[in-house]
Amino acid sequence: MAQITRRKFLIASGWVAGGVTALVALRHRAVAVAPTIIFPDGESGATWVQIRPDGACQMFFPRIDMGQNANTGLAQIVAEELNLSIEDIQGVQPNTSQVPPLAVTAGSMSLTAFSRPMAIAAATLREQLRGLAAVHLGAPLSSILDAVGGFRTAEGQSLSYAALVNETSLVIEFDDTKSAPALYTFDSNRIKQQVGHSKTPLGTRGLVTGEPVYAADVPVAGVLFGRAIQPPVRTARMASIDTTGVAAVAGLVALVQTDDFVGVVCKTPSAVDAAMAEIEVTWDLEQPINQAEIDRLVDVDAEMAVGDLEQVLLDQSHRKTVDWAIDLRFDVQVQTHAAQEPRAAIAYFKDAGEGGHQLQIWTGTQDPWAIKRFAAMDTSLSEEDIIVYPMRLGGGFGGREHYEVERDAVRLARTVQRPVKVQWTRQDEFTASRNRPASAHRLRINCDEAGNLSDWWHGYVTGHVILARDRLPGWLLPVARLGEDMGVVKGALSPYEAPHQRVEFKDVDLPIDLGVWRSLNAAPAIFAIESAMDELAIQQGLEPVDFKLAQMGDQHPRLQHCLARVRALSLNATLPEGSGYGRGFACGIYDNRCFVAISADVQVDTATQAIRVHRLCCVQDVGMPINPGQLRAQIESNLTWSLGMALFERLEVGDNRIKSTNFDNYRIPRMADMPSVDIEIVDQPSIPPAGAGEVALIAGPPAIANAIRNATGFRALKLPISAADITAGLRGDRQVPVN
Amino acid sequence: MKLKVNGVERPVAAAWQNESLLSVLREQLGLTGARLSCGIGQCGACVVHVNGQPVASCVLPVSEAAGTEILTIEGLAREDASLHPLQQAWLDAAVPQCGYCQSGQIMQALALLQRIPDPDDAQITQAMNGNLCRCGTYDRIRTSIKSAALVMRETR
Ligand code: FES
Ligand code: FES
Numbered sequence: 001m002a003q004i005t006r007r008k009f010l011i012a013s014g015w016v017a018g019g020v021t022a023l024v025a026l027r028h029r030a031v032a033v034a035p036t037i038i039f040p041d042g043e044s045g046a047t048w049v050q051i052r053p054d055g056a057c058q059m060f061f062p063r064i065d066m067g068q069n070a071n072t073g074l075a076q077i078v079a080e081e082l083n084l085s086i087e088d089i090q091g092v093q094p095n096t097s098q099v100p101p102l103a104v105t106a107g108s109m110s111l112t113a114f115s116r117p118m119a120i121a122a123a124t125l126r127e128q129l130r131g132l133a134a135v136h137l138g139a140p141l142s143s144i145l146d147a148v149g150g151f152r153t154a155e156g157q158s159l160s161y162a163a164l165v166n167e168t169s170l171v172i173e174f175d176d177t178k179s180a181p182a183l184y185t186f187d188s189n190r191i192k193q194q195v196g197h198s199k200t201p202l203g204t205r206g207l208v209t210g211e212p213v214y215a216a217d218v219p220v221a222g223v224l225f226g227r228a229i230q231p232p233v234r235t236a237r238m239a240s241i242d243t244t245g246v247a248a249v250a251g252l253v254a255l256v257q258t259d260d261f262v263g264v265v266c267k268t269p270s271a272v273d274a275a276m277a278e279i280e281v282t283w284d285l286e287q288p289i290n291q292a293e294i295d296r297l298v299d300v301d302a303e304m305a306v307g308d309l310e311q312v313l314l315d316q317s318h319r320k321t322v323d324w325a326i327d328l329r330f331d332v333q334v335q336t337h338a339a340q341e342p343r344a345a346i347a348y349f350k351d352a353g354e355g356g357h358q359l360q361i362w363t364g365t366q367d368p369w370a371i372k373r374f375a376a377m378d379t380s381l382s383e384e385d386i387i388v389y390p391m392r393l394g395g396g397f398g399g400r401e402h403y404e405v406e407r408d409a410v411r412l413a414r415t416v417q418r419p420v421k422v423q424w425t426r427q428d429e430f431t432a433s434r435n436r437p438a439s440a441h442r443l444r445i446n447c448d449e450a451g452n453l454s455d456w457w458h459g460y461v462t463g464h465v466i467l468a469r470d471r472l473p474g475w476l477l478p479v480a481r482l483g484e485d486m487g488v489v490k491g492a493l494s495p496y497e498a499p500h501q502r503v504e505f506k507d508v509d510l511p512i513d514l515g516v517w518r519s520l521n522a523a524p525a526i527f528a529i530e531s532a533m534d535e536l537a538i539q540q541g542l543e544p545v546d547f548k549l550a551q552m553g554d555q556h557p558r559l560q561h562c563l564a565r566v567r568a569l570s571l572n573a574t575l576p577e578g579s580g581y582g583r584g585f586a587c588g589i590y591d592n593r594c595f596v597a598i599s600a601d602v603q604v605d606t607a608t609q610a611i612r613v614h615r616l617c618c619v620q621d622v623g624m625p626i627n628p629g630q631l632r633a634q635i636e637s638n639l640t641w642s643l644g645m646a647l648f649e650r651l652e653v654g655d656n657r658i659k660s661t662n663f664d665n666y667r668i669p670r671m672a673d674m675p676s677v678d679i680e681i682v683d684q685p686s687i688p689p690a691g692a693g694e695v696a697l698i699a700g701p702p703a704i705a706n707a708i709r710n711a712t713g714f715r716a717l718k719l720p721i722s723a724a725d726i727t728a729g730l731r732g733d734r735q736v737p738v739n
Numbered sequence: 740m741k742l743k744v745n746g747v748e749r750p751v752a753a754a755w756q757n758e759s760l761l762s763v764l765r766e767q768l769g770l771t772g773a774r775l776s777c778g779i780g781q782c783g784a785c786v787v788h789v790n791g792q793p794v795a796s797c798v799l800p801v802s803e804a805a806g807t808e809i810l811t812i813e814g815l816a817r818e819d820a821s822l823h824p825l826q827q828a829w830l831d832a833a834v835p836q837c838g839y840c841q842s843g844q845i846m847q848a849l850a851l852l853q854r855i856p857d858p859d860d861a862q863i864t865q866a867m868n869g870n871l872c873r874c875g876t877y878d879r880i881r882t883s884i885k886s887a888a889l890v891m892r893e894t895r
Contacts, residue, residue, distance in 0.1 A: 067837035067874050200833045207838035208826040208845060210772020210812035217771035225766075251754065268755060269762045340776050340784060340839040340873045394774070394839025395873050426777045629833055633876070637836060640875025663781045663871060671877040672868045 010048060010171070013060050013099045014092035019165040020132070021050040022125035023173045024117050047114075049078055049121045051129065053169075055149075055162025057084055059118075061091040062102050063110050064366055066393035066400070068634065068693045069201035070110030073626040074118045077185050080194040081122035082161075083146050091202060096388040101369035104401060111626060111689045112593075115185065123181040128172055133159050186624070188685035196685075198629025203392075215391040216344035216423050218362045223346060223419040224253055225272045226412040228263030229281050230424070230432040232657045233512050234470040236283040238262070245278030256415045265412050265420055287511040289656045294334065297508050300440040300461040301329060309459050309504040311484065313492055318502035322455050326445040326536045330528035331718035333650040334510075335517060336433045336660070338668055341394020344423035347409035351417075352385070359386045361410065364393040366401045374403035375410055398516030399433055402471070427661045434471065434515025435651055437463025441528035445498075445536055453498035453551050458529070461506045462488055465521060468514035491522025491698060494529045495589055497553040512653060518638075519694040522590055523645060523701060527719060530586035530702035535715055544706065545585050556589065561682065562597035562619040563587045569617040569678055570599035580606045582711025586702035594695040595621040595682075598642070600703040601675070604711045609723035609730075611647055613675040613704055621682035622690045628681055634692040635679050642700020643669045648720050740805050744768060745814030751801060760804045761785045761796035764811060772812035772842040776871075783870030786843040786850075787811045793850035812842040815849070824894070825849055828887035836874035844870050848884045856892055858884070 015021065024047055049059045059078050061071040075089045133151040134141045136159060144151045150160035185195050206213055231238075241262055246255050249264075251271030256263050264275040287293060296302075303309060345363035352358045359381055365371050368390040376383045393400055405422055413420040424432070439462030446455040465487025467480050488507045537547035545567045549560050567585065575581045580603050587597035601615040616639050625631050648667045652659040660666040705716040714729045740751040742763065755767050764770045764787070773796055776784035780795035787796045788810040796804075815823040822830065825845050835841045844867070851858055851866040858866070863881055872880070 067835075069836075198833070200830060201835075204830055204833060204835055204838075205822075207835040207841055208822070208829040209816055210770075210842045212771045214771075214774070214839065216765075216775070219769060219771075223766075268758055269766065270758050338873055340782070340837065340871065341774070342776065393837060394776075395837040397873075423775060426779070633833065633836060633879075636878055637875040640877065662779055663777050664779070668871060668873060669875065669877075670868050670871060671881070672864050674877045677878060 009099055012097070013048070013094045014058070015048060015050060015060075016052050016058070018053040018169045019051050020125060020128055020168055021048050021171045022121045022128065023048045023171060024121035024124070047118065047121060049125050051125065051161045051165050053165055055160060055165065056090060057082060057088055057161075058090045058092060060099075061093045062114060064105040064368070064390050064393065065203065066105070066364075066366070066396035068110070068691070069627070069630050070105070070114070072199060072201040072630065073111050073689070074114055075202060076194045076197070076199055076626055077115055077119050078122040080184050080192055081119055082126050083148055083193070086194055086199045086202070088149070093390065095390065096368050096372045096386070104367035104370065105396070111691055115626065115689055116183075119183045119185040120180045123183050124172060127181045128170070129161060129164055132164050132168065136164060186686070186688065195626055196624070196628065199627055201630060213392040214341055214344065214394055215346060215362050215364045216421060218346055218389075218391065220346050220348060220362070220419045220421070223421050224265050224267060224416060225269050226263055226265040226409065226420045226422050227272050227276055227425070228261060228408040228412070228422070229276070229279060230428045231283060232289055232431060233285065235286050239282045239284045242280040243278065246275050249275040249278060254412070254416050256412055261411055263408055263412050265416050283656070285511070285656055289511045289658070290654045293511050294438050294653065297510055298438050298440045298461045298463065300442045300459055303461050303506055304442055304459050309461070309506040311505050311507075313489055313503040313505065314501055316501040317499065318457065319455055319500050322444075322446045324444040324446050324455075325539060326443060326532050328443050328532055328535065328715075329717060330441040330443065330531060332439050332524040332527060333719060334438045334512065334653070335436045335645060335649050336430060336651045336666070337395070337397045337399035337517060338429070338663075338666060339393070339395025339397060339399060342424040342426055342429050343400060343405040344421065345406045345409040346419055346421045347406065347413035348419035349414050349417055357381060357385060359410065360389065361386070361406055362389045362391055363406050364391045364400065365406070366393070366396050370401070371403055371406050375406060378403070378407060378410060379414060397518045401516070402434070404432065426663070430651070430660045430662070430666065431658045432513065434468065434513045436517030437465065437510055437514045439463070439521065439524045441525065443528050443532040445532055447536070447540070451540055451542075453496055454500060456494065456496065456498040456501040458492065458494070458503045459505065460492070460525065460528070461508060462521060462524070463510040463514045464488065464507045465514065465516060467507070469509055470513060471515055487516060487520035490520040491525040491588065491590065495556045495559055495587075496533065496548070496551040497555065512658065518641060519590065519697045522588070522694075522698045526586070526588040526698045527702045527705065530588065530699065531705050531716065534584065534586070534702070534706040534709060538709070548587065556595070558595045558621050558682070559587055559589055559597070562595050562621055565619040565680060565682070566597040566599050566617050569619060569680055570601070572678070573601070573615060575601060580604050580711055582707045582709070584703050584706025584708070584710050586699040586706060588698040590695045590698055591690065593623065593690045594692065596695050596699050598639075598696065598699040598703040600700070600707040602704060602707040602711055604708060604726060609712075609726040611708060611721065611723060611726070613643060613647075613673075613707075615676045615678070616642070616700065616703070617678040618696055619680045619682060620692065620696060621684060622692045622695060623684045623687035624689045625681050625683060626689050631681055631692050632679050635696045636677060638694065638696030639677055639700055640669045640674070641697050642704065643673050645697065645719060646701040646704040646721060650720055740802070742768070742801070742804060742809060743807065744770065744809045745811060756802055758801050759797055760787070760799040760801045760809070763801045764796060770811050770813050774839055774842060776839065781869070782840070783843040783847055784840050786846040786870070788846060788850060791850075791853065793847050812846060815845070823849075824890040825852070825883070825887040828883035828890070832879045832883045832886070834876050834879040834883055836876055840870065840872045840874075844872065844880055848880070848887070851884065852888050852891060857888055
């Protein structure tokens with residue numbers, strides 16, 4: 001980074017002149033979640049840690065807060081390197097005009113990508129300070145020992161950071177081509193004080209006292225309220241708009257209507273509701289929106305009957321004609337994010353004099369710099385005239401990356417030239433969410449005489465994920481689709497060994513909007529894989545856990561460990577006697593570096609077939625735990641999502657619209673659904689941390705399905721599993737393999 | 740019209756008298772701790788106390804709240820700014836993930852403990868089941884209610 005840019009960056013990003021600062025680049029390429037891909041340029045992703053002249057430690061937070069609390073983990077790393085406590089660290093979260101673009105916060109990449117550079121920055125700073133201490137005390141460098149908040153010598157001299165940096169003003173840059181100083185964070189022999197401890201996330205106090213932290217909380221003087229009509233799918237075009245009744249609504253400020261947009265601005269929220277209720281839109285659709293159409297599009301058997309699927313992920317001496325021991329089809333339905341916060345944004349076109357404008361946007365988004373860029377394209381303002389203030393997200397889960405509620409606020413605010421707040425309704429959230437696609441999986445497995453896997457054939461058809469329509473600019477989409485959709489292939493390769501294997505897939509457009517949802521394709525694919533393996537083990541008269549452990553070979557010791565441990569954990573409680581109780585297991589690998597195994601204890605009511613999950617055990621290994629308490633929180637969250645995915649969540653579509661509208665007709669897990677939970681985190685002090693935000697969800701649903709199989713003999717072939725499915729399955733109305 | 744919120748009388752502008760209590764609290768009185776999520780009384784994110792009862796402020800017309808005593812999350816901390824035992828328990832257990840539902844959870848929990856100082860698991864579930872948390876913090880909510888209940892009984 002050139003001198004001048006560096007200065008500008010530092011000062012803009014909340015840095016205070018003086019003291020000692022270490023600058024380091026976070027060389028993190030954006031996760032491929034276009035359209036918002038901003039490939040960081042040379043100066044992007046710069047971050048810094050500073051000991052200020054008053055001795056306080058400040059750092060620059062590179063992540064957006066939405067519940068995974070990555071910044072807290074990074075602050076723990078900084079504290080560890082500097083022999084401070086996390087309470088001593090002050091974080092600065094900049095807006096988009098202050099710093100070069102940071103990559104989108106997504107894909108649970110934050111700790112994976114940033115923990116090391118952050119540690120390097122802080123350690124570099126520490127060693128610089130040690131050098132100063134040596135000069136100050138006139139002692140050799142090697143005699144300067146660490147102390148809390150400073151240094152000491154064996155002779156009893158001590159020096160705090162505050163005393164050291166008092167007169168100093170120094171900015172050091174670390175280039176990761178040079179050798180890094182000793183990193184305490186990754187030293188497995190060190191007894192750590194910060195890293196590896198469960199620290200309460202920064203900002204938690206404000207969340208329990210109700211401080212304004214989300215976009216809709218921001219007080220902006222003179223703000224008006226607005227909303228726009230959301231289409232049932234983004235390819236829909238407005239065929240007709242009737243706004244007759246709008247003008248009569250008391251409190252109306254403006255009706256804003258263009259070819260592809262209709263919205264209102266009012267003086268109060270209830271006036272917005274009243275005005276919106278007066279707008280009638282009919283839509284031209286490219287495809288009908290209904291479940292039958294979705295089912296038809298992902299019909300894997302129809303596709304495989306025609307020939308090979310479009311994309312082949314793995315082909316290893318595949319044999320097509322085999323007497324399959326397992327030949328099952330699994331279907332997973334559309335699910336949506338349903339974050340508790342309906343997205344909100346406030347936009348304000350401020351007169352900047354001489355006919356110019358400055359646009360301010362407050363919004364909770366996973367990708368503030370993309371919002372800035374899209375707002376510039378939308379308004380023809382230059383990016384320099386736009387500031388996005390990133391606010392905390394009331395839940396992201398992959399669903400908050402796009403220029404959407406911001407678009408509504410910007411367009412309405414431009415018309416009225418006053419600040420406008422837009423918060424989507426819950427129905428808007430259901431209607432316009434970019435959902436996890438439906439998918440269908442055909443799993444065929446066979447064994448040799450010794451009972452080991454010989455043949456594995458997994459074909460699946462799914463809606464697009466990362467390369468979904470309208471996630472990318474139209475011109476880019478066909479080009480991008482020449483490559484593989486990274487979301488669609490997640491989790492598709494099994495951890496099991498077989499000499500003959502083929503994994504193939506096809507990804508398609510569905511009549512609804514699709515996108516990134518927690519764990520992407522991994523949870524659906526692993527549901528299919530783990531269910532099929534469970535069934536095969538039962539068929540062979542083997543314990544599913546033994547069978548799976550054996551079939552992994554020696555390729556996945558970390559996964560084997562998790563699975564063996566979770567079985568041990570599950571045995572801490574005995575299943576009640578009597579029919580209706582069952583226990584199931586599942587495991588999986590996420591992103592090649594996260595390992596998880598789960599056991600589920602369920603009870604299926606023998607009369608009604610109502611399903612109750614009593615207990616979930618989870619063993620997870622994502623490398624070094626930076627903050628075990630938060631790692632555990634993410635597991636708890638994923639286990640809760642597992643209940644929803646396994647047992648009740650399905651976005652209802654039909655009559656050319658999204659029929660799920662609110663929490664009364666899209667059921668998410670509640671307190672009464674919660675089982676008891678037993679969690680074990682595998683400590684890997686020498687393996688760098690990986691994100692845990694979406695890991696346990698891959699194994700939860702198949703563990704529950706396998707437990708139901710164990711309890712009843714019913715093999716769930718589709719998610720969500722309902723009592724009615726079990727009743728029908730056990731009656732033989734549907735073909736299920738029961739021993 | 741006036742509203743008495745957290746012990747203080749606040750005027751409500753004429754143009755806002757047909758709004759929900761939630762809208763007035765958030766947009767007129769600057770009390771943004773109660774939050775909008777479902778808007779139909781189905782999630783609990785907007786729970787405040789009206790005359791000591793937990794209510795979904797998103798569906799309560801502000802006119803019906805006039806003349807009542809309203810308590811919001813902002814009114815919980817003590818005058819010396821120390822936290823209410825429930826808030827402290829929430830902080831100690833690091834309950835919030837995204838945090839959006841948590842003001843409503845705490846207000847609902849407070850109503851429970853005012854009614855039943857020592858609730859058992861079934862009573863906690865019954866009281867809290869309408870408060871949704873997409874992040875899945877239910878276990879920690881339960882634990883924190885129990886630890887706060889203990890503190891509140893001891894300091895009574
Ligand atoms: S927002 Fe009021 S109950 Fe959901
Ligand atoms: S903490 Fe996110 S919804 Fe409850």
